[in-house]
Amino acid sequence: MAKIIDGKAISAQIRAEIKEQVGTFCAEHGRAPFLSVVIVGDDPASQVYVRNKERACNEVGIGSDVLRLPSDTDEETLLSLIDRLNRDPGVNGILVQLPLPSGIDEKKVICAIDPSKDVDAFGYENVGRILTGDYDFLPCTPAGVMELLKRSGISAAGKDCVVIGRSNIVGKPMAALLMHENGTVTVCHSKTADLPAHTRRADILVSAIGKAGFVTADMIKEGAVIIDVGINRTPEGKLTGDVDYEGCFEKASAITPVPGGVGPMTITMLLKNTLKAAEKQI
Numbered sequence: 001m002a003k004i005i006d007g008k009a010i011s012a013q014i015r016a017e018i019k020e021q022v023g024t025f026c027a028e029h030g031r032a033p034f035l036s037v038v039i040v041g042d043d044p045a046s047q048v049y050v051r052n053k054e055r056a057c058n059e060v061g062i063g064s065d066v067l068r069l070p071s072d073t074d075e076e077t078l079l080s081l082i083d084r085l086n087r088d089p090g091v092n093g094i095l096v097q098l099p100l101p102s103g104i105d106e107k108k109v110i111c112a113i114d115p116s117k118d119v120d121a122f123g124y125e126n127v128g129r130i131l132t133g134d135y136d137f138l139p140c141t142p143a144g145v146m147e148l149l150k151r152s153g154i155s156a157a158g159k160d161c162v163v164i165g166r167s168n169i170v171g172k173p174m175a176a177l178l179m180h181e182n183g184t185v186t187v188c189h190s191k192t193a194d195l196p197a198h199t200r201r202a203d204i205l206v207s208a209i210g211k212a213g214f215v216t217a218d219m220i221k222e223g224a225v226i227i228d229v230g231i232n233r234t235p236e237g238k239l240t241g242d243v244d245y246e247g248c249f250e251k252a253s254a255i256t257p258v259p260g261g262v263g264p265m266t267i268t269m270l271l272k273n274t275l276k277a278a279e280k281q282i
């Protein structure tokens with residue numbers, strides 16, 4: 001029977017620590033760290049994410065504002081807003097909520113953010129720093145996974161780690177972070193031949209695909225640690241991960257639920273990055 005890795009509880013513990021550190025920052029510098037979130041258009045899921053980020057900042061004492069731009073905003077307007085935020089000493093972290101409307105070059109916009117304020121760590125400079133291990137910020141979701149492992153007493157060192165998914169925001173940086181922790185990492189994706197042959201070797205399996213119930217008990221090793229990054233909606237509207245949780249529960253040694261696993265950690269890591277950005281800038 002698996003130990004449940006409780007992302008909600010671990011996240012609450014880290015947020016309490018961040019709140020205390022923010023208090024110290026405010027006492028020393030007479031102001032709070034500050035995050036500016038930019039959202040373009042009215043994608044309902046993005047609106048929810050942005051509201052949650054704002055609420056989380058409030059909760060730990062980080063100042064924040066949300067700059068809402070209409071969906072017909074052009075690239076030049078967005079780039080000039082980012083330029084203004086880059087030059088504003090009162091803004092420590094800048095986050096542009098993705099996806100952006102078609103017609104705007106996401107890479108160009110993300111790379112326009114000053115790397116020292118790029119708290120999502122998606123810009124090329126931060127991506128390069130992450131790969132070389134010389135980083136200030138880690139991307140929030142993979143960093144959240146590493147923190148969950150660490151605070152659950154699970155080390156990746158010497159373990160076979162398998163990541164399913166190779167996206168720039170989850171799979172690739174996840175593989176890099178597991179490597180930094182001395183895991184032996186295999187990255188699987190939609191073109192992997194015989195995926196179960198890889199997943200069955202995994203001591204630590206991270207799934208970041210976006211397909212409900214994709215990872216079944218016959219695909220995992222007895223005693224494996226299962227980290228489910230996936231967020232999917234069932235036809236009944238229920239939130240679920242990539243992993244058949246019930247099926248894998250008996251066989252795994254530890255498992256993250258969805259909801260309440262990796263999800264709460266992502267915003268927590270954003271708070272941590274914003275505080276770190278403020279400390280570095282001062």
Ligand code: NAD
Binds near residue numbers: 165191211229230264
């Ligand atoms: P993405 O669509 O960019 O990438 C999905 C990856 O899965 C691709 O690399 C693809 O090769 C791989 N894949 C797809 N089908 C596959 C298959 N049949 N076999 C093997 N690999 C396959 O998605 P993403 O942005 O990396 O997100 C992945 C999932 O994680 C989504 O469900 C997303 O909602 C979720 N997510 C959760 C959080 C969180 O905070 N918990 C954060 C980011 C993303």
